[in-house]
Amino acid sequence: MNNPTRTTNRLHFEDFPWQxxxxxxxxxxYRKYKWGELSPIGQKGKDGGVDIWGVDTEETTWYIQCKNHQSFTKADAQAAIDKIVGNYEIAKSCMLLIALACNITTDTLQFIKSYSEERGFNGSDVxxxxxxxxxxxxxxxxxxxxFFGIETEHNRNIKKVVNGNKVRxxxxxxxxxxxxxxxxxxxxIARDPSKQFRFxxxxxxxxxxxxxSYGENASYCEICPYQLTDVGIExxxxYWDNYRIAIDIDTKCWRRIKDDDNLQENEFDIRAEHVALLPYYCIISIMEKGDDYSDYPVLICGFEFNNTPFLRYYYKHKASKVDLVEGKPLSISDLSMLIDEIEKEYVDDISNT
Structure with a gap:
């Protein structure tokens, strides 16, 4: 079976007015090249066959013709080039650019390149x-x-960032x-970020x-805010906390274990909290005073991730602030921070006995 491919819809330039x-x-x-001067002279009426005129930072003069036609032939190309040459003094450093809404034959493309050079242009692009x-x-x-109202993943990401900043x-x-x-x-608050919350x-x-909102098939939950991150709220x-986690000091891999499980060779254990990350862009509205069923603030959210609003779940060792992500070994720096905190806890325990 062939892998499915993602296609994009054809853009209908012909639906545009020429302007x-x-x-x-x-x-x-304007974005593609560096300009010293660039003017859309075609918008002003009589343009002598040039819609956009500019001089780039290397002092090359550009004559740009825009043709929103369904077809463009050799005869059309010759007429367009002759019109420009008839109205402007073409120096050896000048470039010609023709932007077309349609596609053209190879013969027409080659003709534009050869004929533009024949009429004095240093080069051309189509x-x-x-x-x-x-x-x-x-x-x-x-x-x-x-220009087309097409929202790409890039556009959606921009909206997420903008909306997320406002929500934060x-x-x-x-x-x-x-x-x-x-x-x-x-x-x-550095020791316990949850203390910065009002609720x-x-x-x-x-x-x-x-x-x-609270019917049999409704999706809702009560949950404890811990801290704000750049991405969202942790x-x-x-109902569950202080999970026991075993960490292999050699491989840096970790696993969740039961309280009565034995550690394997080269393992040490820690206690960690289960964390859910709610991205800011999923929060649509905040009811500060609660609703008819709860006195706590209510966050109305888009449930965009497998019928939940949470971007990801992981475990957090609160003292070191180290996150343990499923299937991802710890980094050397994270492992060092965990060991440092465990040693501090040990010293504190000895001091208090």
Missing amino acids: RFEELVFEIV WVGTKLETMLYSDYKDLLYK QEVEKILLQKVNWTPEIRME EKVVIRSVDDVDD FLDL
């Missing part, structure tokens, strides 16, 4: 419809949304305590259950 097509080409040209599509999908994804500000305003950040308080719990509800498991 819009020129605007698109101008945006691409952007056919397929090349424009490739440039947009590969290098200028934001223009796909601006709202989260900090509603959920965090307003404190006087003395050195003592900073140290206390020991929050309720998470699905945006898809707004009409039946929550601790409300």
Whole structure:
């Protein structure tokens, strides 16, 4: 069986009025090269066959013609080039660029290159419809949304970052305590970040259950906020904590074990919390005063990950702040931090006895 492939829809440049097509080409040209001067003179009316004129930073003059046609022949190319040459003085350093909404034959392409040189241009380039599509999908994804309303993964990621930043500000305003950040308080919160929250719990509800928020088929949970990260809010498991984790000091691999399990050779054990990470961009609304069923704040979220709002789950050793991710060995630095914290705990225990 062949592997499935992802395809992209053909862009319909022919649906654009000529002005819009020129605007698109101008945006691409402006980004693709470095300019000392660049002007969309075709928008102003009589252009002498040139829609965009510019001088790049290497002092090469560019004459750019935009043709939003369904076909473009040798005769069309000759007429376009003759019109430019008839209205402008073409120096040896000048470049010609023709941007087309359609595709053309190899013969027409070769004709444009040879005829433009014959008429005095130092060189030429031709952007056919397929090349424009490739440039947009590969290098200028934001223009796909601006000109065609096509939202790519790149565009969605931009929205996630922008929306996530806004939500984080709202989260900090509603959920965090307003404190006087003395050195003592900073140290206390560094040891236990959950103390910076105003509430020991929050309720998470699905945006898809707004009409039946706590019904039999509704998705919701009570959960304890632990700390804010750059990506989202870390929550601790409300009903289970202090999982026992065995770590192999040689391989740096780890496994979750039961309290009465024996350690293997080269293993030591730690206690860790189970953590769920809720990305900011999944939070749609925050009901600070709760709802009809809960006095805790309610976070209305998009359940985007296997019917949950949580991007990932992992274990956290709170004292060292080391995260243990399923299937991922510890780094040397993480292992060192864990061992340092265990040694500190041991020394503290000895001191207190």
